[in-house]
Structure formats: structure tokens, C-alpha cells
Amino acid sequence: MTTHSPPPARNAAAERAWGSLRQIVLGGNERRKEVVEALGMSFFRVKALRRIAREPVALRDLADELLTDRPYTTLVVADLAERGLVERTANPVDRRSKIVSVTAAGRAAAERAERILGAPPPALLALPEEDLAALDRITALLAGGPPHGPGR
Amino acid sequence: MTTHSPPPARNAAAERAWGSLRQIVLGGNERRKEVVEALGMSFFRVKALRRIAREPVALRDLADELLTDRPYTTLVVADLAERGLVERTANPVDRRSKIVSVTAAGRAAAERAERILGAPPPALLALPEEDLAALDRITALLAGGPPHGPGR
DNA sequence: GAAATTAATTGGACTCGTACAACTACTTCT
DNA sequence: AGAAGTAGTTGTACGAGTCCAATTAATTTC
Numbered sequence: 001m002t003t004h005s006p007p008p009a010r011n012a013a014a015e016r017a018w019g020s021l022r023q024i025v026l027g028g029n030e031r032r033k034e035v036v037e038a039l040g041m042s043f044f045r046v047k048a049l050r051r052i053a054r055e056p057v058a059l060r061d062l063a064d065e066l067l068t069d070r071p072y073t074t075l076v077v078a079d080l081a082e083r084g085l086v087e088r089t090a091n092p093v094d095r096r097s098k099i100v101s102v103t104a105a106g107r108a109a110a111e112r113a114e115r116i117l118g119a120p121p122p123a124l125l126a127l128p129e130e131d132l133a134a135l136d137r138i139t140a141l142l143a144g145g146p147p148h149g150p151g152r
Numbered sequence: 153m154t155t156h157s158p159p160p161a162r163n164a165a166a167e168r169a170w171g172s173l174r175q176i177v178l179g180g181n182e183r184r185k186e187v188v189e190a191l192g193m194s195f196f197r198v199k200a201l202r203r204i205a206r207e208p209v210a211l212r213d214l215a216d217e218l219l220t221d222r223p224y225t226t227l228v229v230a231d232l233a234e235r236g237l238v239e240r241t242a243n244p245v246d247r248r249s250k251i252v253s254v255t256a257a258g259r260a261a262a263e264r265a266e267r268i269l270g271a272p273p274p275a276l277l278a279l280p281e282e283d284l285a286a287l288d289r290i291t292a293l294l295a296g297g298p299p300h301g302p303g304r
Numbered sequence: 305g306a307a308a309t310t311a312a313t314t315g316g317a318c319t320c321g322t323a324c325a326a327c328t329a330c331t332t333c334t
Numbered sequence: 335a336g337a338a339g340t341a342g343t344t345g346t347a348c349g350a351g352t353c354c355a356a357t358t359a360a361t362t363t364c
Binding site: 070088 | 340341342343344345
């Protein structure tokens with residue numbers, strides 16, 4: 001197999017770009033705290049809520065996607081349920097499993113979080129029209145490539 | 153003052169791009185675990201070490217930059233010192249404060265972390281030449297704009 | 305020179321998330 | 335039907351970070 005050696009200029013550009021990307025997203029990252037304060041729960045729970053709001057999930061799959069174990073997922077979901085943000089319903093096809101879905105209040109909270117996290121930083125809005133368009137196109141390409149999780 | 157209403161098309165593009173940016177950096181984010189495993193310490197400590205390696209700091213400033221308090225910073229630095237990665241020396245101009253700096257071993261460890269974290273994802277390397285160049289240029293613009301902390 | 309400030313440290317209580325072990329209810333395999 | 339496996343739950347132990355109070359040594363202020 002011809003694994004031709006990596007062109008040095010490309011690598012340099014890619015590394016520089018990657019460094020910038022990390023700084024942009026992780027640098028002024030303090031939106032996490034903002035969301036945590038706004039919703040009054042840990043960021044981990046916000047993450048769980050957002051996932052559930054996207055589409056109902058079995059508890060087991062939720063645990064997998066959150067990269068945590070089933071016991072803790074039970075606890076987190078129970079907490080969200082006590083807050084009236086999610087509810088668990090029995091899965092008709094397999095009565096062992098429970099499907100977790102958002103309530104109206106939960107959807108509202110998730111959208112609130114999404115609004116805070118999804119607000120683009122000022123520097124992005126200040127970008128020249130054509131640069132913004134190019135960035136939009138290229139990042140869509142990058143984000144589209146590797147799908148988040150295995151399709152289930 | 154004429155705060156003209158935000159052009160809707162721009163905002164849409166910016167929000168979409170911001171979403172993609174977050175997904176690119178945070179989505180395949182599991183390099184954190186890789187670094188943690190490679191260096192045998194928490195990501196927080198890695199972050200502290202990388203900061204110290206960049207330039208010697210007074211403990212107080214280190215605490216500020218890590219967004220944590222002085223007591224915990226003392227503990228973390230003590231741990232890094234026990235590992236032989238950093239050392240504290242008295243500040244000649246103010247003998248209350250201590251300057252924390254890396255040892256040779258600490259620098260090597262920090263560079264190892266940097267190498268892991270700084271490796272661009274495959275999708276980035278697979279980008280067409282001109283797109284990569286454009287991304288490099290635009291992200292540099294974005295990252296350069298807002299400096300992280302007040303210069304101190 | 306005495307009083308108020310500041311840097312670092314020590315120590316405590318507390319929250320959050322991870323990792324296991326054990327149990328119940330349900331399902332699937334043979 | 336019985337055995338084995340799976341989903342969710344309960345409970346326990348632990349590490350990591352945050353928060354707050356108090357102490358010591360050095361500095362600055364009056």
C-alpha cells in the first residue's frame with residue numbers, strides 16, 4: 001500500500017488551523033457556567049436533557065451516549081424527572097426498558113440551553129461577509145463527515 | 153446610536169458555523185481521555201502543567217487563569233512538584249509569592265500533551281487544499297481577535 | 305513602628321461524577 | 335419449563351474540584 005509521506009505544508013496549515021479552532025471553541029468557553037447557572041443544574045445534566053429533548057431514548061442508550069454507566073444515568077434521569085423536565089414511559093415492545101422523553105417544560109429548558117450555547121461569539125459575527133460564508137461551508141463539510149455516534 | 157437590526161442571513165450563517173465549530177472540537181473530543189491516560193494525571197493538572205510550561209507564573213496568577221482558587225492551586229502545584237515536573241522558586245522582588253516553573257521532565261510531559269491535543273483530526277487533513285488554506289486564514293483571524301485574559 | 309493587606313498554605317465540608325456489586329423484573333435461548 | 339442474559343434500580347466507596355475559614359510570612363500604608 002502506498003502510504004505516501006504527508007506533505008509538510010499541509011500538515012503545518014492543518015495543525016495551525018486545528019489550534020485556532022480549539023482556541024475559538026475552548027478559549028471563550030465560559031458559556032458552560034452561564035448555562036449551568038441559568039438552568040440551575042450541572043452541565044452533565046444539561047447535556048442529558050438536551051439529548052433527551054432531541055429524541056426520546058432508552059435509558060441504556062442514553063448512558064452509552066453520555067459515556068457514563070447505567071446506575072448514574074438512572075440517578076440523573078430521576079433528578080430530571082423530579083424537576084418535571086422528563087418522564088419515563090414503559091417500552092411496549094420490551095417491558096424491561098424505559099423510554100425517557102421530555103415534557104413541555106423540559107423542552108423549554110433544553111431550548112433555553114441551546115439558545116445560550118448556540119449563540120455565536122461576537123468575533124464570528126464581525127467576520128467579513130465572504131469569510132463567514134466560506135467558514136460556514138467548510139465547517140459544515142468537516143462536521144458532516146464524522147457522524148457523532150454509531151447510528152444506534 | 154444606530155444599532156441597525158441584525159441582518160438575518162448573516163446571523164443564520166454565523167449560528168450554523170458556530171454549531172459546526174462546536175461539533176468539530178467538542179464532538180470527537182475524546183483526546184482528553186487519551187492525554188489523561190498518557191500522562192497519568194487529571195486533565196485539570198495537564199492544563200496547569202501546560203500553562204506553567206508556556207511561561208513561569210506566580211501561583212496566584214495561575215489560580216486566576218485556571219479559574220480556580222488559591223488553596224486548590226497550591227495542592228495541584230504540590231502534586232506536580234512531587235512528580236518532578238515543576239518547581240517553585242521564591243520571587244526575588246516579593247518574597248511572599250512563589251514562581252512556578254517547569255523542570256526538563258515537566259517540559260517533556262507538557263510537549264507530549266501538546267502533541268496529542270494538537271494533532272488535527274483526519275477530516276481536517278482530508279480537506280481540499282484551498283479549503284484548508286481558507287480555514288487556516290479565517291480561524292487565525294477569529295482566534296487572534298479576542299485575547300483570552302486581561303494581559304496582567 | 306504599628307496596623308492593615310496580600311501570597312501561600314493547611315484543613316474542613318460538600319457536590320459531582322466514576323466504578324463496582326448486588327438485586328428485581330422481564331425476555332430469550334434451548 | 336428452566337437457564338441464561340438483559341434493563342433498570344439501589345447502594346457503597348472513591349477521586350476530583352469547589353467553597354469557605356484560619357494561619358503564617360512578607361509587604362505596604364499611615
